[in-house]
Amino acid sequence: MPFHDDSIDTVTPENALLSAKFRRSFAYRTVQDRLPVTITRVIDHLVRDKDHIVKTFGEYTREELKEVIGSFSKLKNELQTNKPFTMLTSDGPDVTSWNTYYEEETEREGEEPRWFSTSLLYAECYVYRRIHEAFELSTSMKTFDPFCAQKKESFLRSLASVVLLGDYVQQQSQMRNLPQLEMKKELLQLVKVSLWGNQHDLSRPTGCELPEEPNPLEHIDHLHEHILIDDSECIWSTLSAAEKGNIIIDIVSDNAGYEIFADLCLADVLCTLSLADKVRFHVKALPWFISDTTKYDFCWLLQMLAELSEKSSSLPALATKWEQYLQSGRWTVEAEDFWTLPHPYSRMKATDHNLYIKLSEATLVIFKGDLNYRKLVGETNWLPTESFANALRGFHPAPLVALRTIKADLICGLQPGQAEMISSKSHDWMTSGNYAVIQFDGE
């Protein structure tokens, strides 16, 4: 393919934005191979499920489906022939922000953004927004989620882990007045369960492989050595020192199914231990990176748990408690548009000031997953030893922590020599999701 510029280094230079213009990079493989596969799979799903979709949305949808499928073939062709991006033409509430971003990037790059020259972050976000736009432009399928069935199936595949974790959390919630050391152990254990829950995402090249060890509490022990940076002590010190009564925790969620279940378990433990007075879950306003959680996915999960009594009585009990938390406002589920824009988080203050102010109210903001990490550190190929605080480039709304399994080739905050040491053990440690970080910033 003639889309790379031979004058540009083939590996991503230090401090450059990840981009498919660097041929020997994860970004190139993603744009060249993985994104077209994502589009093809959506087309296949629509073709295969046509009758079912028509039955759900009405006969009129049959014609519209043809148009939607046509627009995906066009999108795939635009990608594979490296056409310039275009402005969005649908009427979603985020369209102006997307188009402003397009203009800003055009100015910054000196030409219209293209698949094989812009940042990977922009290219990947743009593909998911264009997929949504095709539905939005229809009249009968405006809110259709083409990944919904996959998300549900993946949750059901992980039921064994869900039951084991649910039983444990339900049993622990009966225990009151734990000594401080026990509380800390309990909290950090659930932090790690939530961290490794991030292995469950469907946009991995091989799909979601379930861990061999179904018990999440055992699984975290096996992976102890794979946490390359572990700032979890800072989570404990921040929360245990916070003044009771107004401890707000924001969880900027990632994937639906098992991962969000693990996050809910973490939130449950935070409430039981009186380490959180309020938990706000931030989910996605539209289908995103295949498996990210939408409000629908969140509600579906609670409904499923309520119906799973034959698997374990803990699951309906947790569902009831969590519904109560939601009804009382102790927990909220919010879907701000900013999370499905392509901006790195250093641009949040200028782009969505209200969201930045809202996060500033928090005692701790927990960012889940790889994509959130990429946005936190600005999609930049930092020297692995660059500090996390610097990589955030001024994004310090409140104390924050990233719980990320590593799936894209960027990292910061490592010790000198650490990256080289891990590379010698595992050639694909940056993309396999088998290594992780718990990185805290308290500035």
Ligand SMILES: O=P(O)(O)OC[C@H]1O[C@](O)(CO)[C@@H](O)[C@@H]1O
């Ligand atoms: O669900 P997560 O942890 O954000 O991972 C999604 C990741 O999937 C990828 O597409 C790679 O597998 C990354 O680009 C992205 O960061």
Ligand SMILES: [Mn+2]
């Ligand atoms: Mn995700």
